[in-house]
Amino acid sequence: MLNEINKNLVEPKLREEAFNPTSGPPVWWSKLFGQVQAGSIFLSPQWMQTWLDIYGMDFSGRSLSWWQNDICIAGVILLFRPAKLGPFPIRLAILNTAAEIDENAPFIEYNDVLCQPGYEEFILDSLASYLAQQSWDQLYLAGYTESSLIARLQTRALPGEWRLIDKKSPYIDLKSLGNDSLDRYFSSNTRTQIRRSIKLYEERGSLRIDVAQNLDESLKYLDALADLHRAAWTRRGQPGGFRSPRFIHFHKALIQRLLPERAVELLRVSAGDQTVGYIYNFLLDGKVYFYQSGFAYEADPKIKPGLVTHYLAVQNYWERGFIEYDFMAGDARYKRSLAKSTRTLYWSWVERSNFRMILIKIARKAKHFLRRQSHTEASNQADT
Secondary structure (H helix, E strand, O other): OOOOOOOOOOOOEEEEEEOOHHHOOOOOHHHHHHHHOOOOHHHOHHHHHHHHHHHHHHOEEEEEEEEEOOEEEEEEEEEEEEEEEOOEEEEEEEEOOOOOOOOOOOOOOOOOOEEOOOOHHHHHHHHHHHHHHOOOOEEEEEEEEOOOHHHHHHHOOOOOEEEEEEEEEEEEEHHHHOOOOHHHHOOHHHHHHHHHHHHHHHOOOOEEEEEOOOHHHHHHHHHHHHHHHHHHHHHOOOOOOOOOHHHHHHHHHHHHHHHHHOOEEEEEEEEOOEEEEEEEEEEEOOEEEEEEEEEOOOOOOOOOHHHHHHHHHHHHHHHOOOOEEEOOOOOOHHHHHHOOEEEEEEEEEEEOOOHHHHHHHHHHHHHHHHHHHHHHHHHHHHHO
């Protein structure tokens, strides 16, 4: 349904264009992104172009756009690729840039359909109808908020059963701090931990924060961040990020594209000549989006590199007039200590009730039944 202002205009028409990753984002994407103020670096032309360059060849698909009087009022990219549910092959559909084949791959958040205000209901009806007519077994909807158009697809008659997970995204509302001391925002326990850790660091030399000033320095910071990140996760017995050449290539190319737009910053915190930590942030519309980090962890539990690095980063952005510091999805102790506010992001899978998916569900149930039977028999034998 169109709003009152647009009710006398011609109804928007859907246009389909074949997906070609070598051609970059659709020609209408950049202008529409700027007009709708999407508030997501993950929908920016720079992210799209870089993702298509590195990962796009793994997908087929098409771009969907809606036009009214030769004006593009909404758009989204619909991708397809082969996938597996266990040993079973399926056809996966995806909205925008997600579901990369690589295990270590970019992680999209704040995903949505680009849409001009006033057209949301019409676009939702049209998109849901289009998706229902396509051939797919599972539809993957990644990293969206409750207020997004993607979330509202649940109110439409999409064919299939929804599975959903949610992740908390902590953030600091810097605008609400006003001229108060930043320290007053944190709990007394957090303030104590920060002051104690800073005091220990300052015994080694002056504590400072540096922002990479050019591309060469940004890429050096990224390499150092990646080394610390891998080392920390290796100690935990897990792979962590920055282990895939494609993933590293993606971020180096992305930084190169975002830096001229002042939409990315890499920061280094040091104590004397010793590194405390690195942070990789995106910047958009006065907000800071923390994407990745590398910290120099130590055996002494009083030394808290993550807490101190983020504290100094938050202070830096608050003093520069930014309005929000978003830690984005994922759990970490320093996030819980520093942020009082949270929003929720969602990841959904819509599984179609077709013949293939019904067989897969039957196979899953049979596997779970046999597993329970095996546990029961093992337990009975142990009791005899």
